[in-house]
Amino acid sequence: MKALRLHRYQQAPSMDEIDEPKVSGPWDVIVEIGAAGVCRTDLHIIEGQWAEIQKPDLPYTLGHENAGWVREVGSAVDNVKPGDLVILHPLVTCGLCGPCRIGQDSHCERASFPGINADGGMAELILTNARAVVKLDPSLAPSKVAALADAGLTAYHAVRKAASGLFPGSHAVVFGAGGLGHIGVQALAAITSAEITVVDRSESALELARTLGAHHTILATTDDAVRKGVRDITEGGAHVVFDYVGELGAEKISPQLLRNRGSHYVIGYGGAIELPTIEVISKEISVVGNLVGTYTDLVELMTLTAKGQVTLHTSEYPLDAALDALDDLHRGRVVGRAILVP
Template sequence: MRALRLPNWKSEPEVVEVDEPTPGPGEVVVKIGGAGACHSDLHLMDDFENGSAPWNPPFTLGHENAGWVHTLGTGVTGLAVGQPVAVYGPWGCGTCERCRVGVDPYCENLAGAPAPGGGGGLGLDGGMAEYELVPDARHLVPLPDGLDPVLAAPLTDAGLTPYHAIRRSWAKLPPGSTAVVIGVGGLGHVGVQILKATTAARVIAVDTREEALKLAEGYGAELTLLSGPRTAEEIRKATPGGRGADVVLDFVGADVTMALGLAAARTVGDLTVVGIAGGTLPVSFFSVPYELSVQTTYWGSRPELAEVLELGARGLVRPKITRFDLEDAPIAYREMRQGSLEGRAVIVP
């Protein structure tokens, strides 16, 4: 079969021929209907080197995957050949307390995980191929009726990651609250939709690009702001009494965006850093608003993925996608590097 593989760190992916996988006991092979291209893949290509992760290339890219059950290994129950499914991307050990409740990203037995801190497309072979081998049937979530795998694929990360970040702050997003989305890119534009679908908060979107702000406005953001020296002040002016935002979601994670989030946040609010641009934030007693919670998040849980897929099936969360054939996947990454890709790229083998 054809697969898009990363041969080495700091290299470009290549479409090559590899053997079609065969499932062992408890495993499932999925026929891929769509595989999302994620900005984190660019970090694998450009920034990682030996020692950056507990695993190394070569491996097939693609950690946002959906398709149909193709073949079942012995002992697999509850799934049928031809059934549409989404692949839950993080693959933990399956036995620790976190994994048993479906929170594999925070697996505490990394020595027992098939790809510590990763999964298919992150250390093991992912879904940018005609078929993907999933090492445990528990990583498959049935698709709700009416949700096409091409639309479901980006929801497994670009949907699940912002959903988890927003869900943990639901208690701070009642009517009258304000949520700020910094960075309306591949995850941020989905975050705007999730905020509108699951909370009563007023949504403010911030970006450096006019086209990204237009996208956010189309998805329901009540106020859009170009990032600049006075953006935090503008956010505060837009909140009751100038108190600031109850929840700030930073989908960039650079020094400047984290500083903006801090300056715009309300006391007893949340500042959640989702982006991995490598920024830092000095935290001390007087450097942050009182009782402001500053946290990072990574992916989300398997039960949360089922909830995200339900939102997708109802049309409440619909990532803006551009489809690419497998042979054209390198073009998708090129457009991501250039910043010319709007929304998410989905590779359709």
């Protein structure tokens, strides 16, 4: 089968012919890929940023945002059957360790992460397990939901964690309305009562955010313009800032937009947060890290998607054009999420 494989860091991956995966364990599930998302994390993987964290054996197949149809299952699998339409939680988890036992499966102690430390879904087939597959409403198409498996799930996870504090009259600021942020805006509109302000450098991204539920938008021309805009809208600062960028200065200005006892939710990455400790103490602000969401988060997100409350904006590419998709993402030419369709 065809698969986009990374052979060396700092070099473009290649489209290779490799053997199809086989069922070898009772909980195995093989999925025929209907769509695979192209994520900024893929660019960071190629650069080698995840090499020391995940330590994958090269070469391996990229792609951690996957949806498609069940092809084959192991002897113990009874939650899905061949032909079922599914989306894949990005982690293949054990179900037995401490974090899994309490529903924090995204911190599974024995997880593999297809596309990051194991063969992923930028291919025709992928091997996963029964714990990772979520059955989809038949009305949903893989190309319209695949990127929700990571980008959408991560965006939703942060909002879900903050939701109890986003009561009527509260202010949420979303920094970045791109692939993650435009899902975050929709999640905020769907499950909270917060006033939503979106900050971005792109007027087209802000225009999209307004159609998705943003009450206010701010064009990030300068840091001063952002600070003044947020101050005027929120009358004292945000209760929560969701930083879906995490670099390029967003990670530095985001904490400055908080009111006393506000929270800076960090979702994007690549930069470094610098905060005077006296400011953390005097304002009692919190900095909250956010990894990919749990299986339960993904089930909830798919429920919202089936109801039409969350919509993924995509640009589709054939699998053979994967390098074009990666280049377009790198150069900022993708609006929403790039999707590979075999």
